[in-house]
Amino acid sequence: MLSSNLKLKSLTPDDLGAILELDQTCFGGLWTLEGYQRELDSPNSDLLGIFSPHSHTLLLGMGCFWTILEEAHITIVAVHPLYQGQGLGQALVYSLLKTACDRNLERATLEVRASNQAAISLYQKFEFKTAGRRRGYYQDNGEDALILWLSDLQHPSFQDKLEKWHSMVVAKLEKSLVISH
Template identity: 35%
Template sequence: MLDNINIMRMTSEHINDVMIVEHLSFKIPWSKNAFAEEVAKNKFARYFVAGIGGKIIGYAGMWKIFDEGHITNIAVHPEFRGSGVGGLLLEALLSAADDEGILSITLEVRRSNIIAQRLYSKYGFIIEGSRKGYYSDNGEDAVIMWKR
């Protein structure tokens, strides 16, 4: 199945489809305007989408700040979770980071999201801290992970 998935840079044309994945993935989703700003105006943003048969099934984003990257979000449509799409998107971010001279990358992930933590660990991220009460929907702590 992964052979049929295309990873490409996110454009404004992808945003409506990205919003479907966003609403299926997060209790407090980003707004359509937030994604439009990221893609069109944020010179620090690097966003990718995963598509299959013309349908967007996932996306991932990162900010480049000097020689560091901050992964803002990765989401996969529920029907495609566990199929390797998240890994392909993470690989796209890591490849972009490498191409742009990013030396270390960080992210926050819910303490309860063990599946995501395992994915990040598989790609060399390690837990280096936490943010107490980071998530506003339920006050859950975030785990801070770094790949250096």
């Protein structure tokens, strides 16, 4: 539970319209309807969403990871532009890591645009470290991607980190405009 007002849940085919709308708003159509349908149908994909306390259909943010062997490969973290800076990104990253840990995965990895300082800062709050660079990774402009890595999800100390991060997320959300209306 992140807060008494926000609803975090695994996304389902019933949410496809909201998923596509958020994708279009955040990424200009990164994935297609068929792409998201494959994610929802895949046993190796976890797609989580945060819904508004004021509307059961307004998807404020979503995150996705693929299970590849013992790794959670985070593919999407998206927060509606009107709700950025209010802790929803932190809530999504925390929830993805908690889910990965609960699934007994050993580590998490992702790619992020080298210029996306806001996202890099978010991931660093969760102790992701830069492990490498993919040159020309993004097709729209040829920008490099940084490869970020977080290991030891099954180490006993990771549970302490999850508790600390949960407190951080809840404190941020309690101060945010999203849940204080």
